[in-house]
Amino acid sequence: KNEVEQSPQNLTAQEGEFITINCSYSVGISALHWLQQHPGGGIVSLFMLSSGKKKHGRLIATINIQEKHSSLHITASHPRDSAVYICAVEGSNYQLIWGAGTKLIIKP
Amino acid sequence: EPEVTQTPSHQVTQMGQEVILRCVPISNHLYFYWYRQILGQKVEFLVSFYNNEISEKSEIFDDQFSVERPDGSNFTLKIRSTKLEDSAMYFCASMTGSPMTDTQYFGPGTRLTVL
Numbered sequence: 001k002n003e004v005e006q007s008p009q010n011l012t013a014q015e016g017e018f019i020t021i022n023c024s025y026s027v028g029i030s031a032l033h034w035l036q037q038h039p040g041g042g043i044v045s046l047f048m049l050s051s052g053k054k055k056h057g058r059l060i061a062t063i064n065i066q067e068k069h070s071s072l073h074i075t076a077s078h079p080r081d082s083a084v085y086i087c088a089v090e091g092s093n094y095q096l097i098w099g100a101g102t103k104l105i106i107k108p
Numbered sequence: 109e110p111e112v113t114q115t116p117s118h119q120v121t122q123m124g125q126e127v128i129l130r131c132v133p134i135s136n137h138l139y140f141y142w143y144r145q146i147l148g149q150k151v152e153f154l155v156s157f158y159n160n161e162i163s164e165k166s167e168i169f170d171d172q173f174s175v176e177r178p179d180g181s182n183f184t185l186k187i188r189s190t191k192l193e194d195s196a197m198y199f200c201a202s203m204t205g206s207p208m209t210d211t212q213y214f215g216p217g218t219r220l221t222v223l
């Protein structure tokens with residue numbers, strides 16, 4: 001059984017739409033990360049969460065520890081948001097256990 | 109802005125050869141990681157390194173793999189005898205000494221192709 005499950009696997013939306021990507025995990029964690037992988041392969045950390053909600057620009061991340069669930073939202077989506085968004089949970093030595101990612105395409 | 113660098117960006121090698129992938133973490137960081145991503149698959153944890161020793165390793169990180177921090181700046185991943193299935197993108201990451209508040213910073217990756 002995968003420890004980190006993301007949905008949807010692929011998401012195509014029109015520019016301006018509100019985007020939600022979901023992540024569920026099966027293990028107890030100290031923190032959950034949302035990362036962005038660009039088409040060229042580069043990886044950027046977006047958020048680290050251990051509780052509640054964080055906001056950075058048009059990105060919002062929430063986590064519900066009891067339900068072992070997190071969401072990443074993008075408001076007023078733009079074609080430059082097109083990327084793979086990955087949820088990962090921290091292991092005992094802060095190593096990341098990764099989900100499979102959600103490929104997001106925003107059409108103009 | 110400080111960044112993690114990796115060399116080479118692409119390495120092609122023959123099966124059975126040894127390869128060394130190099131990373132220069134951000135200078136004040138204390139935690140170091142190697143991850144790999146086989147084409148079309150998810151990123152997988154290989155090894156974490158702290159205080160000059162391995163703190164955690166995955167099942168993938170068998171005796172063919174080793175890591176070193178030889179000079180206080182470089183962080184290397186060695187694969188002794190490469191196999192075809194070692195072909196992947198290898199990412200190095202580093203983090204400060206505040207794991208509860210900091211995120212990991214990733215290098216651009218080294219694409220390893222084993223022929």
